Amino acid sequence: MARETSGFDGWLRTVEFVTREVPLVSALDAVSRLAREAFGAHLWFVEILGRRWSYVAGEGGAEPDRAPVARILLDGRFGLVSDTWGTASDEDRARLVAFLRNLVRARESS
Amino acid sequence: MSAVALKRLVETAIKEDEVAPYLEGGDDFIKDDAIERLLREHRNPSPQRVRDILDRSLALERLEPHETAALLNVEDENLWEAMFATAGEVKNRVYGPRIVTFAPLYCSNLCVNSCAYCAFRAENTAEKRRKLSIEEVRRETEALVSTGHKRLIVVYGEHPSSDIDYIAATIRTIYETKVGNGEIRRVNINAAPQTIANYKVLKEIGIGTYQVFQETYHHPTYKRVHPRGIKANYQWRLYALHRAQEAGVDDVAIGALFGLYDWKFEVMGLLYHAIDLEEKFGGVGPHTISFPRLEPAANTPLSVNSPYKVSDKDFKRLVTVIRLSVPYTGMIITAREPAEIRRDVINVGCTQTDASTRIGVGAYSERYDAQQAERQQFLLGDTRDLDEVIRELAAMGYLTSFCTAGYRCGRTGSYFMNIAKKGKVHHFCIPNAILTFKEYLLDYASEETREVGEKLIERRIENVPDNIRSALKERLEAIEHGARDLRF
DSSP states (O other): OOOOGGGHHHHHHHHHHHHTTSOHHHHHHHHHHHHHHHHOOEEEEEEEETTEEEEEEEEOOSSOOSSOOEEEESSSSEEEEEEEOTTOOHHHHHHHHHHHHHHHHHHHHO | OOHHHHHHHHHHHOOGGGTGGGOBTTBOSOOHHHHHHHHHHTOSOOHHHHHHHHHHHHTTOOOOHHHHHHHHTOOOHHHHHHHHHHHHHHHHHHHOSEEEEEEEEEOBOOOOOOOTTOTTSTTOTTSOOOBOOHHHHHHHHHHHHHHTOOEEEEEOOSSGGGOHHHHHHHHHHHHHOEETTEEOOEEEEEOOOOOHHHHHHHHHHTOSOEEOOOBOOOHHHHHHHOOSSGGGOHHHHHTHHHHHHHTTOOOEEEEBOBTSSOHHHHHHHHHHHHHHHHHHTTTOOOSEEEOOBOOOOTTOTHHHHOTTOOOHHHHHHHHHHHHHHSTTSEEEEOTTSOHHHHHHHGGGTOOEEEOSOOOSTTTTTTTOOSOOGGGSSSOOSOOOOHHHHHHHHHHTTOEEEOOOHHHHTTOOHHHHHHHHHTTOHHHHHHHHHHHHHHHHHHHTOOHHHHHHHHHHHHHHHTTSOHHHHHHHHHHHHHHHTTOOSOOO
């Protein structure tokens, strides 16, 4: 069920809690699941291997969306793909992407 | 190569410790006796049993070996007709009316193996040996791009000169090559079994699908037709795709060379291979299955006198049973087969084919038209150009797809398998097929093909779900105005 953007801070704290101290793939799976539940967003994560964006975690839609699939670099190695952000606002998206970049960077350096 | 040098090469190439973890008591997952027994025990299945099995295929469930054995043993012609129709329907439910099209690119025919059916075998002095330089690979790629191809399967002989560094360099070169609007967007490879470390190199380059054919799953036959060389090790080859998956290459492809042993046994072997991959790697089985038939090859007697050569009738049957057994996996029919066979067999479940095929090393850029047996692994059955094949497919109602969207947006491995098993791949495949087909029609097609193709696109757009039809039409218009590589 879609939630209000004003509750994004609380939602993000939940995400931070759920993803701490778990392997990266599990953390990314959790983010995808929580974003789907909260916003109806479809997010999946990939390892970038030259031209290939190879699936790592998360779940996209089983139907194409009107909008083109969006590909977002998280760092030189990992990427985020989305076919819809559901009810997430532009600001929510930006904050979630920033969180994910930190998450990936922290796990890769650990 | 001397016997001593070959022995040393085999010892260096094969890492037994990368195979051992998959074995049970030294045995692999192909149990010859069990397969033969299943084929004996499930003779003459009743029509009701066959219909029950077909219902499972229509539900897109992978069959169990005893069910596949039953289908292989059907003798009633009417039941076979029902099976042909069901296989076509299964393909349509999963992938829709589209055929992905590619071209093979042979980079090298130097080989250390002694495969009794292959013109590339080391002992065949009649074969003209050659390995393409990187510049020659670029020229071959340019020639292929200029005809409209977007996807390649790149083939290498098993030889120290075609090592992982050479393979990596050729793939990078292919990806870098552009001609006008054209480029190769997906490079699949058919290369010898590698170590896990080498597979990690292939993963990093970003290959599409990695393909290794077991050739025959029957242990005694395998031993007989592979007397020497690295390929003589059955288990090293059988677990090649397991090692690839272990290294992170998650789109892998299996195949058997039909004609070396009983075709029913080989279908069972392919099924067991698919099952073992699924079991070991979280449900991710083969991305595609290939089923080439033994074809005549220069100075290679077994290629013409094998007692197990498969008739056209049995070939259609084996393709049908594979489609019914693994409903969600892609299936490749190649230009080994003559046009009339491809035309017929595509309808029972094939999802990919090649066109404008040349399999001589250097054959695209050097533009010799006739086949030259002494430069090829075998003789082709269909050498028609891409435009002609596409026109024929369009007349049959099939969209030619050059789509490579999936592997460039993370719909790979378990993601792909998940939507394929739900029968939802066509939701993506058809719109993307239409977009890439449109590109081809504008950039490369003859007037005749363009006319047939445009009419087909108009028909197929109507079957696209309402929610994306208008977006699809907008993208088609953008392509008409010069945009390229648009996708869902």
